[in-house]
Amino acid sequence: MNNRIIHHLSHIDLDGYSCQLVLKYTPYVKHNYNANYGPEVKSKLTIILENIRSAKSKALILISDLNLTADESRWLSDEVAKLNSQKIDVSLKLLDHHGTGAESAKKYDWYYLDVERCATKIVYDYAKEHFEFDEPAWMSKYVEIVNAVDLWKKEQHDNFEYGKVCMRLVNETRELNRIMFANEDNEYKLTLLEAAVAYIDEENAPIVLDEKIHLIKKNFFKRGKNDTLDNLATDFVVALLGAQRKTNTIYYKGYKGFLSYAVGNTSIVGNGFLVAYPEYDFIVDISFKGAMSLRADYKVSVAQISKEWANGGGHPNAAGGRIQGFKEQYRYDKVKQQIEYIISDKESVHGKLEWKKEDLV
Numbered sequence: 001m002n003n004r005i006i007h008h009l010s011h012i013d014l015d016g017y018s019c020q021l022v023l024k025y026t027p028y029v030k031h032n033y034n035a036n037y038g039p040e041v042k043s044k045l046t047i048i049l050e051n052i053r054s055a056k057s058k059a060l061i062l063i064s065d066l067n068l069t070a071d072e073s074r075w076l077s078d079e080v081a082k083l084n085s086q087k088i089d090v091s092l093k094l095l096d097h098h099g100t101g102a103e104s105a106k107k108y109d110w111y112y113l114d115v116e117r118c119a120t121k122i123v124y125d126y127a128k129e130h131f132e133f134d135e136p137a138w139m140s141k142y143v144e145i146v147n148a149v150d151l152w153k154k155e156q157h158d159n160f161e162y163g164k165v166c167m168r169l170v171n172e173t174r175e176l177n178r179i180m181f182a183n184e185d186n187e188y189k190l191t192l193l194e195a196a197v198a199y200i201d202e203e204n205a206p207i208v209l210d211e212k213i214h215l216i217k218k219n220f221f222k223r224g225k226n227d228t229l230d231n232l233a234t235d236f237v238v239a240l241l242g243a244q245r246k247t248n249t250i251y252y253k254g255y256k257g258f259l260s261y262a263v264g265n266t267s268i269v270g271n272g273f274l275v276a277y278p279e280y281d282f283i284v285d286i287s288f289k290g291a292m293s294l295r296a297d298y299k300v301s302v303a304q305i306s307k308e309w310a311n312g313g314g315h316p317n318a319a320g321g322r323i324q325g326f327k328e329q330y331r332y333d334k335v336k337q338q339i340e341y342i343i344s345d346k347e348s349v350h351g352k353l354e355w356k357k358e359d360l361v
Contacts, residue, residue, distance in 0.1 A: 001086075002058060003058055004058040004059055004060045004089075004091065005028070005030070005031065005055070005057055005058065005059045005060070006023070006028045006029065006030040006031070006059075006060050006062055007030075007031050007033065007048045007051065007052065007059055007060070007061050007062065007330075008020055008023060008030050008031070008032050008033065008062045008063075008064070008186070009029055009033045009034070009035060009041075009044055009045065009048060009061070009064070009066065010032070010033075010034055010063070010065050010066065010119075011034070011035070011036070011037075011060070011064070011065035011066050011119070012034045012035065012036050012170075012178070013065070013150075013167070013170060013171065014146060014149065014150065014166055014167045014169075014170045014193075015026060015065045015118050015119050015146055015150040016034060016064065016065040016066070016119065016169070016295065017034070017119050017170055017189045017190060017193060017251070018120040018142070018143075018193065018338070019065055019119050019120050019123040020032050020064075020125055020148045020186070020190060021193050021194065022025075022120060022123050022124050023127060023131075024133070024190060024194075025061075025133060025134045025135060025136060025139070025170050026127060026131045026133055027132050027134070028090045028132075030118065030189075031048075031051065032046065032183075032186045032304060033048060033182070033186075034178060034185075034186060035066065035330070036183070037066065039330065040243070040330040041066055041068070041072065042075070042360070043073055043114075043329075043330040043331060044330065045061075045063075045072075045076060046329060047331065048061055049079055049083070049197065052083060052088060052090060053083070053088065056088055057088075058088075058089040059088075059089070059090045059091075060090075060091050060092075060093065061076075061080065061090065061091070061092045061093070062094075062095070062097070062355055063093070063095070064093040064095045064096065064119045064122070064123050065092075065096060065097075065118075065119035065120075066094075066098075067095060067096050067098040067100050067101030067104070068094065068101060068104050068111070069104070070103050070104055070107075072105035072107055073111065074089060074106075076261035077092070077108060077110075080092050088258060091110075092110040093110050093112070094111045094112060095112050095122045095123050095126055095285065096111075096113055096119055096122070096193050097113070097114055097115050097116075097117055097118055097119050097122060098113075098115075099113075099115050099166075101113055112126075117147060118146055118147045118150035118151055119150075120143055120146040120147065120150070121143050121144075121146070121147045123155040124139070128148075131209075138197045138200055138354050141200055142197050142200065142234070142312060144159055144332075145159045145162050145166065145200070146163060146166070147159075147168055148160045148163050148225070149163025149164055149166070150163070158205075158318075161206040162200065162206045162209065162216075164206070165196075165206050165209045165210050165213075166193065166196055166209070167337045168213075169193065169209075169213055169216075170189055170193070172193070173188065173192060173217070175188070175217070175221070175229075175233040175236075175237075176188050176233075176236075176237070176240075176260050177261070177262050177263050177264075179261055179262060179330060179332060180244070180261055180262070180263060180332055181237075181240050181242075181258060181329065184240060184349045185187045188220055191220055192216055192217065192220070195216045195219070196209055196212075196216065198327075200322075214229065215237060217229055220230060221233050221235075221236045223236070224229070230268070234265070234268050234269055234272050234300060235272070237263065237269050238272045238273050239276075240275050241258065241263070241269075241273050242258060242276060242277055245258065245277070247332075247336075248260065249280075249337070250284075250336070250339065250340065250343065251343075252305060252343050252346075254302045255281040255282060255294065255299070256262045256279065256281050256282075257281060257282045257283060257284060258277075258280050258282075258283045258284070258337065259284055259286070259335070259336055259339055260283065260284070260285045260286070261284050261285070261286050261329075261332055261335045262285070262286070262287055262288050264285065264287075266283070266285045266293035266294075266295055267295070267318070269285075270285065270293070270295035271295055271297070274295060274296070274297045275297070278297075279294060281300045282294055282295065282296040282299070282300050282302050282305065283295050283296075284302075284305075284339075286323070286326070286335060286339065288321055288328050289322075289326070290323040290324070290325075290326025290328075291320065291321075291322050291323075292306070292309070292310060292312070292320060292321055292322070293319075293320045294306055294314075294318070294319045294320065295317065295318055296316065296317045296318075297317065298316075298317065301316040302314070302315075302317065302318065302319040303314065303315055303316050303319040304316075305319070306319035306320060306321040307319075307321075308346050309321065309322070309323070309342055309343075309346055310322055310323050323338075323342065326338060
């Protein structure tokens with residue numbers, strides 16, 4: 001590996017996260033990224049390229065369980081060539097099993113395609129051959145489980161049923177937003193999967209794991225205390241939001257707000273944030289489709305803010321609306337740019353925020 005930092009982009013399903021779980025047992029410095037198919041792939045690759053340029057260190061861009069289009073492959077190959085021409089030593093490897101990548105696989109030697117194995121099994125075999133690999137005892141069996149369910153090999157009954165539960169463990173785990181909390185969400189998913197392997201050899205293992213899921217999730221969020229999963233996750237998210245105050249603060253007509261993106265559950269998380277950080281007058285959460293949810297705590301009328309921003313409405317402490325023309329983004333800084341443009345525009349159109357004190361009570 002020659003001290004290369006691995007920038008590993010993988011899919012957002014069981015197979016994708018399992019590729020990263022396999023490489024957790026290699027000794028190299030790794031940065032994990034995850035993307036779904038479509039524009040998010042190029043967006044995450046752009047972030048990887050930016051991080052490599054910033055670090056100026058030897059790097060391996062590793063892509064697993066994601067196929068690239070011909071245009072994406074050409075673009076990425078050109079970008080890596082530019083980095084190398086700038087004396088930044090970067091190599092590129094893609095390990096995938098989706099036949100739709102056949103055109104790129106024929107053209108680029110860094111593009112490895114094998115439709116007979118799931119991506120986790122491809123990465124596992126590649127790691128054993130090319131990397132230092134401290135393989136745990138459960139790894140080979142787990143890889144076969146992922147292979148069975150990802151390729152839908154029902155005849156492998158035991159592996160298949162356990163894989164179905166693992167699949168749900170990933171697909172239905174939404175406590176953390178993977179755009180705003182990318183690193184924490186990735187750690188959460190890998191921690192859950194690593195905890196799941198403890199039950200592989202149990203009698204009726206799929207049922208045992210199914211019944212343990214709630215406890216496995218709680219254990220991640222406990223941090224020294226016990227509570228309901230909802231309350232534990234809320235406290236965890238509020239703390240993460242608090243850690244991002246330097247970059248996520250916005251202002252509107254002298255009022256201090258916090259901007260989050262697709263965190264959801266604004267009634268609980270938003271109010272929890274305002275209690276934990278009383279220096280803020282309001283919080284606004286924007287969904288992927290541009291719906292916004294605002295909360296305040298008797299310091300400003302978010303109903304009026306919502307009306308001015310998006311013709312929305314609601315109550316002084318709880319309001320919402322939809323931003324017309326909002327473009328879905330896969331990185332927070334692009335969302336903030338859109339909202340700050342709206343704020344600048346609306347501040348110049350509307351006058352002061354005016355209401356009677358008693359309207360907020």
